[in-house]
Amino acid sequence: MRAVRIHGYGDAENLVVEDVTEPRAGSGEIRIAVTAASVNRIDAKILRGSMAGGEHLAEPTGLGFDAAGVVDEIGAGVTGVEVGDDVFGLGRQTQAEYAVLTSWTAKPASVDWAVAGAAGTVAETAIRVLDLLGIGTGSTVLVDGASGGVGSVTVQIATARGATVVATASAANQDYLREIGAIPVVYGDGMPKRVRDSGMGALDGVVDVAGKTSIEHLTGLVDDPAQVVSIANFGAEEAGARVTTGGEGDPFAALAEAARMLERSELVIKVQTFDLGRVQEAYEIIETGHTRGKLVLLP
Ligand SMILES: NC(=O)c1ccc[n+]([C@@H]2O[C@H](COP(=O)([O-])OP(=O)(O)OC[C@H]3O[C@@H](n4cnc5c(N)ncnc54)[C@H](OP(=O)(O)O)[C@@H]3O)[C@@H](O)[C@H]2O)c1
Known part of the structure; x- marks a missing residue:
C-alpha cells in the first residue's frame, strides 16, 4: 500500500509517499481502507522532531492520527462493527491506503468522507476539554x-450544548468566528480586556487551544485557574491551569457525539483536500499555524 512516511526529522521536503506492508488490526482494533485522513498540527510537530526529545528517528515511520474509511479487518474482541462498514475515528499512521483505528464510530451516510476524515482528532479533543x-x-x-x-469544532460543540462562546482569531477570521456562532475577539495584546468588554460577563471556563497567550492572562479571566484547560501550553500547570494531552474521557462516546452532530449539521467542518502526492503542500500549510478548518489527504 502507499503511505506517507519520513526517514528522518525535518521539514515538508522529508515527507515521502512509498510502498509499505499493510498494518494488521490488533486486539480491540479494526483496520480500514482509508478514504480520507486529516493532517493535524501534531503531525507537523512529529515531522519536525519536536516530540522526540532530541533523539534521531530510529526507523522510518508513518504519520497521521485520524481517518475515515471502510472496515476491512476486525481485531480480536471487537464487537458492534462489521467488514464493509463505513467508519471514522482515531488511530495510527493513518495517512496511508490502509490504517488501524483504535476508536471509531459509524460514519453517517450523509456526511462527506473528507469531513469524517477530518473530524476524529479535533472532535475528540474538543469534547474532552469541554x-x-x-x-x-x-x-x-x-x-x-x-x-x-x-x-x-470546540466553538460549535459548546454552542450546541447551550453555552455562550467568545472566541479569538486574527482579524481576518473574525467573520468566520461569527459564522460558527461565537462572539469574535482578536487575539494578541489587550485580548483579555476585549473579552471583558465583549459583554460576556463572568466566564465559567477557558479553552487554550493555541497555547500562545500568556497563561496568567487566561487564568485572570476566571475565578479558579483550574477552569483554564490548555491543549498546547505544557507549562500551564505552573499557573494552576490544567493541561490535557488525552487519556481522559471516552473517545468512542466522543466520536459518536461528533457523528450525531455532523449528521444534523450542528457541526460543520470546512475541509481542504489533497491527494497523497500533494502531502508536502498540506504540511506546509499546517506548519503556518493559521489554517482555517481542516486539511485532509485523500489516499
Ligand atoms: N493536547 C491535545 O490533546 C491536543 C489535541 C489536538 C491538538 N493539539 C494542539 O492544539 C494546537 C491547535 O491545534 P489546531 O489543529 O487547532 O491548529 P490550527 O488548525 O493550526 O489552528 C491554530 C489556531 O490558533 C490561532 N492562533 C494563531 N496565533 C494565535 C495567537 N497568538 N493567539 C491565539 N490564537 C492564535 C489561529 O488563528 P488565525 O488563523 O486566525 O491566526 C488558529 O485559530 C496545536 O498546538 C496542536 O498540536 C493538542
Missing part, C-alpha cells in the same frame, strides 16, 4: 485560537 470544564447549557466559555481545527 467535559473537563463542565461546559453545558448556560455556561460561558472563551476559546482562544478558535478558527483552526480544534478551535472551530
Whole structure:
C-alpha cells in the first residue's frame, strides 16, 4: 500500500509517499481502507522532531492520527462493527491506503468522507476539554485560537450544548468566528480586556487551544485557574491551569457525539483536500499555524 512516511526529522521536503506492508488490526482494533485522513498540527510537530526529545528517528515511520474509511479487518474482541462498514475515528499512521483505528464510530451516510476524515482528532479533543470544564447549557466559555481545527469544532460543540462562546482569531477570521456562532475577539495584546468588554460577563471556563497567550492572562479571566484547560501550553500547570494531552474521557462516546452532530449539521467542518502526492503542500500549510478548518489527504 502507499503511505506517507519520513526517514528522518525535518521539514515538508522529508515527507515521502512509498510502498509499505499493510498494518494488521490488533486486539480491540479494526483496520480500514482509508478514504480520507486529516493532517493535524501534531503531525507537523512529529515531522519536525519536536516530540522526540532530541533523539534521531530510529526507523522510518508513518504519520497521521485520524481517518475515515471502510472496515476491512476486525481485531480480536471487537464487537458492534462489521467488514464493509463505513467508519471514522482515531488511530495510527493513518495517512496511508490502509490504517488501524483504535476508536471509531459509524460514519453517517450523509456526511462527506473528507469531513469524517477530518473530524476524529479535533472532535475528540474538543469534547474532552469541554467535559473537563463542565461546559453545558448556560455556561460561558472563551476559546482562544478558535478558527483552526480544534478551535472551530470546540466553538460549535459548546454552542450546541447551550453555552455562550467568545472566541479569538486574527482579524481576518473574525467573520468566520461569527459564522460558527461565537462572539469574535482578536487575539494578541489587550485580548483579555476585549473579552471583558465583549459583554460576556463572568466566564465559567477557558479553552487554550493555541497555547500562545500568556497563561496568567487566561487564568485572570476566571475565578479558579483550574477552569483554564490548555491543549498546547505544557507549562500551564505552573499557573494552576490544567493541561490535557488525552487519556481522559471516552473517545468512542466522543466520536459518536461528533457523528450525531455532523449528521444534523450542528457541526460543520470546512475541509481542504489533497491527494497523497500533494502531502508536502498540506504540511506546509499546517506548519503556518493559521489554517482555517481542516486539511485532509485523500489516499
Ligand atoms: N493536547 C491535545 O490533546 C491536543 C489535541 C489536538 C491538538 N493539539 C494542539 O492544539 C494546537 C491547535 O491545534 P489546531 O489543529 O487547532 O491548529 P490550527 O488548525 O493550526 O489552528 C491554530 C489556531 O490558533 C490561532 N492562533 C494563531 N496565533 C494565535 C495567537 N497568538 N493567539 C491565539 N490564537 C492564535 C489561529 O488563528 P488565525 O488563523 O486566525 O491566526 C488558529 O485559530 C496545536 O498546538 C496542536 O498540536 C493538542
